[in-house]
Amino acid sequence: xxxxAARPSQAIPMARPSISQREIDLVTQVxxxxxxxxxxxxxxxxxxxxxxxxxxxxxxxSSGTAGLHLSVRALxxxxxxxxxxxxxxxxxxxxxxxxxxxxxxxxxxxxxxxGLDPAxxxxxxxxxxxxxxxxxxxxxxxxxxxxxxxxxGRGWRMVEDACEGLGSSxxxxxxxxxGDLATFAFYPNKQITTGEGGVVVTDDPELDGLVRSxxxxxxxxxxxxxxxxxxxxNYRLDEMSAALGVAQMERRAELQAGRARVASAYERALxxxxxIRLPQAGEGEVVDWFVYVIRLDRAVSRDRVMxxxxxxxxxxxxxxxxxxxxxxxxSEFGFRPGDFxxxxxxxxxxxxxxxxxxxxxxxxxxxxxxxxxxVGRR
Numbered sequence: 001x002x003x004x005a006a007r008p009s010q011a012i013p014m015a016r017p018s019i020s021q022r023e024i025d026l027v028t029q030v031x032x033x034x035x036x037x038x039x040x041x042x043x044x045x046x047x048x049x050x051x052x053x054x055x056x057x058x059x060x061x062s063s064g065t066a067g068l069h070l071s072v073r074a075l076x077x078x079x080x081x082x083x084x085x086x087x088x089x090x091x092x093x094x095x096x097x098x099x100x101x102x103x104x105x106x107x108x109x110x111x112x113x114x115g116l117d118p119a120x121x122x123x124x125x126x127x128x129x130x131x132x133x134x135x136x137x138x139x140x141x142x143x144x145x146x147x148x149x150x151x152x153g154r155g156w157r158m159v160e161d162a163c164e165g166l167g168s169s170x171x172x173x174x175x176x177x178x179g180d181l182a183t184f185a186f187y188p189n190k191q192i193t194t195g196e197g198g199v200v201v202t203d204d205p206e207l208d209g210l211v212r213s214x215x216x217x218x219x220x221x222x223x224x225x226x227x228x229x230x231x232x233x234n235y236r237l238d239e240m241s242a243a244l245g246v247a248q249m250e251r252r253a254e255l256q257a258g259r260a261r262v263a264s265a266y267e268r269a270l271x272x273x274x275x276i277r278l279p280q281a282g283e284g285e286v287v288d289w290f291v292y293v294i295r296l297d298r299a300v301s302r303d304r305v306m307x308x309x310x311x312x313x314x315x316x317x318x319x320x321x322x323x324x325x326x327x328x329x330x331s332e333f334g335f336r337p338g339d340f341x342x343x344x345x346x347x348x349x350x351x352x353x354x355x356x357x358x359x360x361x362x363x364x365x366x367x368x369x370x371x372x373x374x375v376g377r378r
Contacts, residue, residue: 011313012366015189015291016358018255019244026243033239038216041242046199048249049184052166053176055201057208060237060245061215064163064185067198068096068133070235071159071181074210077102077130083159084124085133086116086142087324088343093135093161094323104333105129106324108340113282115142117342121150131157136165136175138279138319139191139290144170144178159183163198166191167256167288176201181211189356191288192248192255194241256288258357263289265361266353269368275300275375277349292355293319295346300375302351308374314367317352 030041042060050058061067077083079101085093087106094104107120114137121132134147144160151158160179168175176182181202186194200211209221218232219225237245248255263279270276275297281287296302306316322343324335337344353367 011315012354012359012363013356014315014317014352014354016356017188017193018251018258018357020247020251022250023244023247026247027240030239030243036239037236039239039242041239041246042237045194045237045242045245045249048246049166049199050201052249052252053162053174053182053184053201055177055182056203057201057205059200059208059211059215060242061198061200061235062237063196063235064183064187064198065092065096066215066233066235067183067185067200068092068159068161068163069099070200070211070214070233071179071183072096072100072102073214074181074207075131075157075159077157080128081130082126082128083131083133084116084121084129084156086135086137086343087322087340088114088137088320088347089135089161089323090163090320091323091326092163093133094329097133103128104323104329106335106340108342109346110143111342111346113140113142114138114346115140115144116147118143118146118150121147122154125154129154129156131159133159133161135161135163136168138293139164139168140279140281140287141165141168141170141175141285144175148178164190164290165288167252169286171284180204181207186245186248190290191259192245192252194237194245194248197237197241197245255357259289259355262355262357262359262364263292265364266292266355266368269364270294270371273372276371289355291317291319291352293350293352295349296351298349302349305351305371305374309367309370312370312373314370315354318347319350319352320347322347 046058082103082105084105088109107124110117132151134142158179160182162176162182163185165175184199186197214232215235218228218230220227220229277295
């Protein structure tokens with residue numbers, strides 16, 4: 001018979017999207033109109049994201065994955081080309097290359113920023129390297145300025161994966177403002193949500209036009225509906241999702257403040273635990289956390305902790321599993337354990353805790369208590 005401490009109580013949700021009456025009103029406005037796709041809300045949403053990223057152009061699309069794929073396609077990367085990227089990421093940052101038969105050239109990550117190590121990028125290059133694809137992990141900037149310097153010195157294009165980085169900045173410059181193209185994503189657990197959706201940003205008008213065509217079945221820029229000038233995709237963002245995004249962007253400061261409040265509550269609740277490393281912003285960084293990921297001491301069994309947390313109604317996730325050890329990529333490219341030791345070591349220690357702008361201080365306290373009970377230490 002389980003002890004009272006181990007009995008599950010009402011589960012805390014892993015994430016909670018924040019939907020106000022404003023979102024409901026704008027989506028209802030779309031539903032009552034005659035325009036459910038390619039309308040004014042998509043245009044408004046694009047303008048809001050472009051402004052937040054300090055970019056000249058923004059193109060709304062159906063997901064962050066779609067945005068990354070559009071970026072790879074727009075830069076003309078093709079079969080046999082290589083792109084330097086990170087093995088510590090969500091799989092979309094590699095899949096977008098594989099869709100075009102581009103070879104991912106992984107380099108190990110930095111222990112602190114969790115982004116690809118710019119010092120390793122140059123040494124990993126070959127005669128087939130055409131671009132670099134850095135990823136901002138969990139909302140924290142990778143060393144994007146150093147990476148941009150490597151790309152410029154080598155003449156590479158850069159696709160910036162800012163899918164988790166809306167609202168974060170480094171030295172006053174927002175994430176998403178560095179690459180030839182950058183992509184944001186808006187899944188329900190992101191800083192803002194459109195349900196499913198993404199936005200590609202750029203300062204290059206030619207790339208903007210090309211991405212717009214590619215996301216809309218390769219249609220010509222002249223607006224002729226049945227004139228297709230290139231291979232394209234149905235990667236459009238519908239008006240209901242765009243209306244949701246417009247309202248979320250209007251509330252962005254409120255949502256960011258809510259996540260900062262919850263992150264501060266975790267710092268107070270967990271800051272004295274010696275076997276936990278809390279996420280921290282680096283010098284010159286402002287971080288709007290996408291998820292709240294702690295790192296456990298090597299002596300602590302993460303699997304056991306996750307099981308015991310679940311018994312107490314507290315969900316958790318192992319963010320991320322190294323991409324090079326995913327079954328498909330390992331079999332396709334022959335990757336093996338030990339290839340990227342920092343990424344593997346970090347990945348073995350990470351644990352995402354329940355997090356959103358709507359979580360309460362009482363829930364954070366319950367998570368902290370459950371963690372202590374799970375490990376058996378106070």
